[in-house]
Amino acid sequence: RGVELTLEHGNECRVRGNRALLRRLLSNLIENAILYSLEGGQVTVSCARDGAQCQFTVADTGIGLDAGERERVFERFYRTETSRSQRQGGAGLGLSICQRIVELHRGTIEIESKKGVGTTVTVSLPADQSPPQ
Numbered sequence: 001r002g003v004e005l006t007l008e009h010g011n012e013c014r015v016r017g018n019r020a021l022l023r024r025l026l027s028n029l030i031e032n033a034i035l036y037s038l039e040g041g042q043v044t045v046s047c048a049r050d051g052a053q054c055q056f057t058v059a060d061t062g063i064g065l066d067a068g069e070r071e072r073v074f075e076r077f078y079r080t081e082t083s084r085s086q087r088q089g090g091a092g093l094g095l096s097i098c099q100r101i102v103e104l105h106r107g108t109i110e111i112e113s114k115k116g117v118g119t120t121v122t123v124s125l126p127a128d129q130s131p132p133q
Contacts, residue, residue, distance in 0.1 A: 002040045005030075010048025013055075014128040017105045025101045026056065028094045029121050033060035036119070053107075054127045059120040065113040098123075 015022070026045075033043040041061040048055055098121075102109045107125035 003034050003037045004042045006042065006044045008044060008046040010046070013047050013049040015054050015105065015125045016128040017125070021101045021104065025098050025123065028098050029058040032094055033058050033062065036060065037062040049127055052127055053124045056123040057120060059118065061118040064115040064117050064119055066115045
């Protein structure tokens, strides 16, 4: 579909956690961003340390969400725009799984979105304070 994927990285950021779950978290967020991007759109993934937190951001230039949808996207089985969701597939579990993974790692997840403009998901997780090995 011609969606451009860009990775931006700031300062080094390490978190301590379950590698498989963290991989699933990022994979789900990136897949959603690509899936709901318009043809020729852009998805940007960034990571940087902000004090005692590591912030991971996935931003897209996709279809976006209205306020009512934003409030519900973390609900299990909730799917936006039924006709579009049925064509795209999925069970409406991706973001609820992401939220649970973030909670298990003592972090937060937030969504900013504007219909027709795009969506930005920001995950903040406690930074690993131990020295690199």
